[in-house]
Amino acid sequence: LFRRVLIANRGEIAVRVIRACRDLGIETVAVYSEADRTALHVRLADHAVPIGPPPALESYLVKEKIIEAAKRTGAEAVHPGYGFLAENTDFSAMLADAGIAFIGPPAAAIAAMGDKVAARQAMERAKVPCVPGTFDTLADDAEVERAAREVGYPIMLKASAGGGGKGMRFVHRPEELHAALRGVRSEAKSSFGDDRLYIERFIESPRHVEVQVMADQHGHVVHCFERECTLQRRHQKVVEESPSPVLREDVRLKMGEIAVRAAQAVGYVGAGTIEFLVDPKQNFYFLEMNTRIQVEHPITEEVTGTDLVRAQIEVAAGLPLPWEQAQIRQRGHAIECRVYAEDPFNNFLPSPGRIQVLRTPSGPGIRDDSGVYEGAVVSRFYDPMISKLVAWGPDRKTAIERMRRALAEYRVHGLATNLAFHHWVLDHPKFLAGDFDTGFIDREWKPEAQRAPFEGEERDLAIAAAAVALTEGAARAAAPAAPSGSAQHGWIATARREATRG
């Protein structure tokens, strides 16, 4: 194994990797921007190296700085987490040149799956079912027009370099094609520097189900079954669960086998995810492969009893996979809610700021993968995720009940969070019935109707509690012998200020 590993990321995933390293007795190196000196991942690491100003383009995305930090600290391997440099082939090539291991797939596999048109070709050759559409790059607008007619409207117009919901448009009718074409081309050009396109037929009322795969350097590939990721808002996942509440057993098994075949087709090593679109008849189609650890990996870990991040590190060091396919079973049910500093009642606007109050839930079946602490600042420079709350239960009903209990225990104040939104999802009859598609949230979330304000006696109680706090604070402020600082709680100090100012 490695003696020391550098984590080229921040937030909860950096914390998750540090924990896996510590389990394995591996020393950790954090890197951090100027905004993150006191971030949790830096506090938990053994070593920490500053890599520049807050914007990710000047720090977490600067390959040279990260490689320099790895050399300086003698790190033998780099874990990229997700996002940032996780799927960057230049970065893994530069690491290879420096003699540092990349905890992820070979550059060739990242490249093969990163180009969506090339990936569709490779998957078709491997007899992996793809969404019907085009399999070659479309040269010009005339060709796009012709191909769209052949595939049949409505269609999805997608950028070959896109993925994860970026660089795509839904086109309902031929008249809309030209505007969509311009939009995708310019978005793809500016985001990826590559404006090649392809077309997929639009699948009506789709569900989004993905399969976790894991491969070692000795040719073994296994899958850890599926995750249901249908609940999305603007193509971003918000609540995931495993197993899928609706997949038939034969479909589940076939999907696992095909995912393994897809990974083998590109010589995959490490943790990866094959995303499928599933239609109402449970036909499923390859959508894309994510060549990294996923945000939602904990639900798979809870259900299969695996440690995917630990396994990533082990296979990167050349060890064989820790499990055979036959040993991997789904036990019980797990749900993940992504807790964000964003305001669900104000168009999910990010709400950066200091977390003044944080109390996290615990108890049977609860896991909170967090990247923050009370007093920490959620920076406006990065993804405003606070944590991933995961509930496990012996069955779906119990997992939901435990998640509701955990959400009720979870307290975050000082900034807005989407906790109330998660309460709403977990109480929704259609969610309980497993009856939803990818458009569910955009259709059903009506913020004004779902806001639950303090009312009646509860409101009086809230006001009363504040009045008591203020009265007590003022009394202590007036007491001549009140010790300054140490014994004073933060709230009281502020109450004194409020009570004594004009």
Next chain:
Amino acid sequence: VAESRKLAPASYVAELADETAPLSVDVTPLAGSRFKIKVEERPIEIEAEQVGPHTFSVRLGDRVVELDTTWSEGNLVVGTAGKELAFRLIDRRRYRAGGDAATGIGQREVKAVMPGKVVAVLVNVGDEVEKGQSLLVLEAMKMENEVRSPGSGVVQEIRVSPGQAVETGELMLLLE
């Protein structure tokens, strides 16, 4: 903390951030941590125990709830699971009809009401400032707090600079 403490009754006006009419709030301390409170004409009796820097465990009859109290943009924010109520609570003696919180004695002196560190001075000598305008940012108890002007006037003198530590009661700024 509570052994020999004697709290005086207090009266406030609550201005809710959602713009419902102001409410009168009267607090009468009873024995221990118990209080009688009248919100408008609705009396309730509660027991409020502070269990954390921002947190009170409040008992109303046999019902118990945990309420967190924080400050945000001049508002007091009381929160429980998944919801918050934001309002201003103003001492009734300093409150004038029309929603205007009148200024108190010593309005020309801006003093530190807690020990802390000056993070930023937002005004200059000679600036005309309005009541409620931010004058300084003071870091205390690991939180940055804006110190607002107690009334309108002209900044006459600034006695602190960024980075400087201040003690409770220390004069920071003079208004004319």
